[in-house]
Amino acid sequence: MKMIRTIMELRQTLAAVRSEGRQIGLVPTMGFLHDGHLSLIRRAAEENSLVVVSIFVNPLQFGPQEDYAAYPRDLPRDCSLAESAGADIVFAPEVEEMYPQASLTYVEIAVLGDELCGRSRPGHFRGVCTVVSKLLHIVQPERAYFGRKDAQQLAIIQRMAEDLNFPVQIVPVPICREPDGLAMSSRNSYLSPEERSQARVLFRALRESEQAFAAGERESRVFQARIKELIEQIPGTQIDYIEICATQTLQPVEQIDHQALLALAVRFGRTRLIDNCLLTEEK
Numbered sequence: 128m129k130m131i132r133t134i135m136e137l138r139q140t141l142a143a144v145r146s147e148g149r150q151i152g153l154v155p156t157m158g159f160l161h162d163g164h165l166s167l168i169r170r171a172a173e174e175n176s177l178v179v180v181s182i183f184v185n186p187l188q189f190g191p192q193e194d195y196a197a198y199p200r201d202l203p204r205d206c207s208l209a210e211s212a213g214a215d216i217v218f219a220p221e222v223e224e225m226y227p228q229a230s231l232t233y234v235e236i237a238v239l240g241d242e243l244c245g246r247s248r249p250g251h252f253r254g255v256c257t258v259v260s261k262l263l264h265i266v267q268p269e270r271a272y273f274g275r276k277d278a279q280q281l282a283i284i285q286r287m288a289e290d291l292n293f294p295v296q297i298v299p300v301p302i303c304r305e306p307d308g309l310a311m312s313s314r315n316s317y318l319s320p321e322e323r324s325q326a327r328v329l330f331r332a333l334r335e336s337e338q339a340f341a342a343g344e345r346e347s348r349v350f351q352a353r354i355k356e357l358i359e360q361i362p363g364t365q366i367d368y369i370e371i372c373a374t375q376t377l378q379p380v381e382q383i384d385h386q387a388l389l390a391l392a393v394r395f396g397r398t399r400l401i402d403n404c405l406l407t408e409e410k
């Protein structure tokens with residue numbers, strides 16, 4: 128496996144790969160890899176003859192009060208994990224390589240970027256769309272892989288790729304969870320042992336909601352009230368949102384028709400975690 132730091136070297140390497148007719152899969156990440164990331168890499172390795180994993184903590188998607196500086200980083204470990212999952216190239220640019228001058232051009236998505244996480248993280252999805260656009264232009268993959276863990280991000284990237292005619296297939300990958308149900312996340316490393324144990328409530332809330340949906344409940348406010356009650360039993364938690372919304376437009380729904388996205392964002396101490404599930408009749 129090759130580690131590449133510059134856009135020019137990556138472009139040259141990929142031009143040679145493309146001329147051999149090989150298909151390229153891209154897995155964009157911010158590093159500190161866990162099994163969730165590795166499931167994306169494995170899937171990309173199954174479906175493409177060359178896999179590029181980007182590792183870049185993108186300053187543009189962090190707000191001024193957020194955890195950009197503290198975000199966990201471990202490039203040597205990431206490289207060996209990525210390789211073991213089937214990556215051929217790790218692209219790990221410095222900030223100066225991706226943003227050599229103050230950007231004047233951004234990619235911003237209307238409506239979808241203002242819902243859910245967009246409300247408490249203004250500018251976040253502008254940062255995400257801008258960096259993903261840059262990576263798609265640099266790598267020009269046939270396929271790019273995104274986890275359902277970040278359901279809003281996935282919906283946004285799918286829509287952005289459609290709106291801007293990116294010649295790429297966006298491939299969604301299921302959420303990877305710890306044995307007790309907590310969705311894997313690089314930010315789980317911030318949790319104290321007590322918070323880690325409390326954070327199990329997210330999965331419990333989702334599972335109970337799926338059971339209520341299967342039993343016929345369709346009123347969003349009933350799901351929301353029950354989840355709020357569960358989470359508020361735990362001291363030190365702060366609910367950012369409990370939303371039930373349409374899967375593609377992310378617009379809130381009062382009454383679930385046959386399918387909706389249930390998405391949560393909750394703070395445990397200073398750590399903000401997100402999780403979600405699909406409430407669907409189609410399972």
Ligand code: AMP
Nearest residue numbers: 156157158163273274276277302303311
């Ligand atoms: P991040 O490094 O957090 O930006 O995540 C990079 C990619 O990995 C995104 O597409 C995420 O949705 C995906 N991802 C992160 N955690 C998980 C998980 N637990 N299961 C599946 N995909 C994940």
